[in-house]
Every structure is written in structure tokens, then in C-alpha cells.
Amino acid sequence: MKKLSPSLVAVKKITSAVPRSNFAEPDLEKLAQLILELGGLINPIIVRRNGMDAYEIVDGDFEYYAAAKAREIHPQKGETIGAFILEPENEGLLLEQVQALRKSAKTENLVENPETGFLYENTSSPPADSIKNPVSLVEVPHLGENETTEDSSSLEQRLTNIQALFAIQINELKAEYAREQQVLAQSIQEIENRILQQVPLLVEAGLANKINELKADSPPEKMVVERIPEFANVASESMSLLEALNTLEKNQLSANLKDAGLKLPVIQIILKERDARPFVSFANVVERVKGLTDKTMIKIIDKWQKYS
CATH class of the missing domain: 3.90.1530.10 (Conserved hypothetical protein from pyrococcus furiosus pfu- 392566-001, ParB domain)
Structure with missing residues (x-):
């Protein structure tokens, strides 16, 4: 009992x-x-x-x-x-x-x-x-x-009852504290999930802003042609970096990426991933290619300007 x-x-x-x-x-x-x-x-x-x-x-x-x-x-x-x-x-x-x-x-x-x-x-x-x-x-x-x-036994019984009531109240406080901790943990988890969902979008937006800045700082196309006439044919046949990552011939793409400073293992992962499915954004490239960081991606975009 x-x-x-x-x-x-x-x-x-x-x-x-x-x-x-x-x-x-x-x-x-x-x-x-x-x-x-x-x-x-x-x-x-x-x-x-x-x-x-x-x-x-x-x-x-x-x-x-x-x-x-x-x-x-x-x-x-x-x-x-x-x-x-x-x-x-x-x-x-x-x-x-x-x-x-x-x-x-x-x-x-x-x-x-x-x-x-x-x-x-x-x-x-x-x-x-x-x-x-x-x-x-x-x-x-x-x-x-x-x-x-009242005799002493009655007083002892009352004291016992008081102690029991205090024990009940303490247990209720402990249960309330545990519930508040659980609610707080759930709130923190929800915030973390939201942040993780926003990271790819923020990375992609940052890359897009950087690309726009690079385009704004680059010399006009007419000036490039006048200064380097021998690249006129290359410029007319140029393609975007994202398109090149998906469609450019592998040897040419490997050479260009190596020239941009990428190591061979990273280049091989890029070629393997594009065969699996096309890249949909620069953030998608960074997410899928192990060893490729946001800063490295920005450097590649910067280097790629000479091919476009």
C-alpha cells in the first residue's frame, strides 16, 4: 500500500x-x-x-x-x-x-x-x-x-499535515518549472529551425549582391573590346558562370576552375554533382560541393569575369 x-x-x-x-x-x-x-x-x-x-x-x-x-x-x-x-x-x-x-x-x-x-x-x-x-x-x-x-498527538498530526501540504506545493512548483523549461526548449528549437531555413536564402542573396557589385565595377564591354581586341570572339560566345558549371565541356571547365584557384578534388566534386543534377543557384553549388565556401565562390565569380 x-x-x-x-x-x-x-x-x-x-x-x-x-x-x-x-x-x-x-x-x-x-x-x-x-x-x-x-x-x-x-x-x-x-x-x-x-x-x-x-x-x-x-x-x-x-x-x-x-x-x-x-x-x-x-x-x-x-x-x-x-x-x-x-x-x-x-x-x-x-x-x-x-x-x-x-x-x-x-x-x-x-x-x-x-x-x-x-x-x-x-x-x-x-x-x-x-x-x-x-x-x-x-x-x-x-x-x-x-x-x-487538543493533546500532543493532535498537534503532531497537524504538523504532519502541514508538512504534507508543503510537499504537495513544492512538487507542483517543480512540475511547473519543468513545463516552462520544456516550452522554452521548444521555442529555442523553433528559432533554430527558422534560422537554418533562412541561411541558404541569405547566402544566395549575398552572392547575388556581390555579383551585381562586380558587374557595376567592371569596365564597359566596349572598353574591354578596344583594350583587348583578341578576346572579342570569346566575349561574343561567353556564358554565365552558373550556365558554364552545368553545360561547359568538362576539360574546358576544369581548366578554367583550376585557373580560378580551385583544387583538383573540389573540381572533381563539381563535375560529379553536375552529372547528378544541374545546379540551380550559386548557393546550391556551395551547399552541394564539399570544400567550397562562400568566399571561394565569390573569388571564382570574380575570376570568371575574364571569360565573359
Whole structure:
């Protein structure tokens, strides 16, 4: 059997068979304010599952209605209440413990029902709903403030409950921190993916800008022909670098690329890749040819100007 520990249950998911009118509103108001100030009850109530996401009170109707009052005052702070949930594996022992604690309560205004073992207010006849309204472990409704006493075992039980509530809150904080870390990691991954998608476009745009700058800085075609008449026929038959990488005869292309400063292994990769499929852009060339960098590609473009 797993160790008994309280859980946080939504107040709105709990119902009670005991009418709220059984308890004095000032008493409920006082405990509700204490619940809000302390951040919870020091003595969890006991509930039983009553559906997929619903619970009914087994012990602690007064505390429940005080928690409901706290939720009315401050919906966020009073949203949950500490509770022990009866499960098939622990129900018998937990109810037995409740009865044992009630029998040890020192109060002159309580009597024990021999049939149920529960304690009730000492009236001439027990109320009709008394079986459904056993005395709370923390406070007996309608008793004077000085009519109940607590022994050391009760104080130890309350301290244990406080520690359990703190443990629950710490675990919730740890879970929230883990969720925030996961969300942050996903956001970082999305940003990295976007950057990786933009890199090829940025490289291609940078190469295009560099080509335009080189074209703007190169002398007019007429001046080149006048200065170097022997290259007039070459200029008329020239082609772009991208077109040459895809279609120029391999020996001629190899010679030109070698003249541009490329090493033979890189040239061989270019020839192999173009046979596989044509290059669609300079960025595509850099991406597919191992050993070819953006700077080297720009140098080749610059060198290629003498062939065009």
C-alpha cells in the first residue's frame, strides 16, 4: 500500500450531503479568512470519489463549507483544498483511524453512537443527518471555543499535515518549472529551425549582391573590346558562370576552375554533382560541393569575369 498523503482537490468538484445552514456563517467566515491567510487548511478533509471528476465529503463538512466561502471571497486563492481521498486500498484503515481519533477527543459535549462508532453533539436526539455529518477532525461546529482541547498527538498530526501540504506545493512548483523549461526548449528549437531555413536564402542573396557589385565595377564591354581586341570572339560566345558549371565541356571547365584557384578534388566534386543534377543557384553549388565556401565562390565569380 502506498504511503498516505493529501491531495489538492478543486472545491467546486466537491459536494456535501450536510446543508450549509447547519453551520453558523460567522464561523465559516472566520475560518475562510484563516484559510486565505495561511494558503490552505492545516487539517485536510476526507472525501470519496463520486464520479469521473467529482467527490463527496466523508469527514470535514464544516471545513469544506469554509473553503467554499474562501473561494467566494477570493476565487484564485480558494480554488483548491487539501484532502485525503478514500481509495479501495486504504478506505478501511482510513475510516478506522478517523474513528480512533474521534474516540480520543476530550470534550464534554460529545457522545458516541454505539451503532456507528461516530461522535455527535450531545442533544436529546441526534439530528436526522448526523450519520452523514461526523465531527470534524479540526473543529466541532456550534461548540464554544473553550469546549475542546487538543493533546500532543493532535498537534503532531497537524504538523504532519502541514508538512504534507508543503510537499504537495513544492512538487507542483517543480512540475511547473519543468513545463516552462520544456516550452522554452521548444521555442529555442523553433528559432533554430527558422534560422537554418533562412541561411541558404541569405547566402544566395549575398552572392547575388556581390555579383551585381562586380558587374557595376567592371569596365564597359566596349572598353574591354578596344583594350583587348583578341578576346572579342570569346566575349561574343561567353556564358554565365552558373550556365558554364552545368553545360561547359568538362576539360574546358576544369581548366578554367583550376585557373580560378580551385583544387583538383573540389573540381572533381563539381563535375560529379553536375552529372547528378544541374545546379540551380550559386548557393546550391556551395551547399552541394564539399570544400567550397562562400568566399571561394565569390573569388571564382570574380575570376570568371575574364571569360565573359
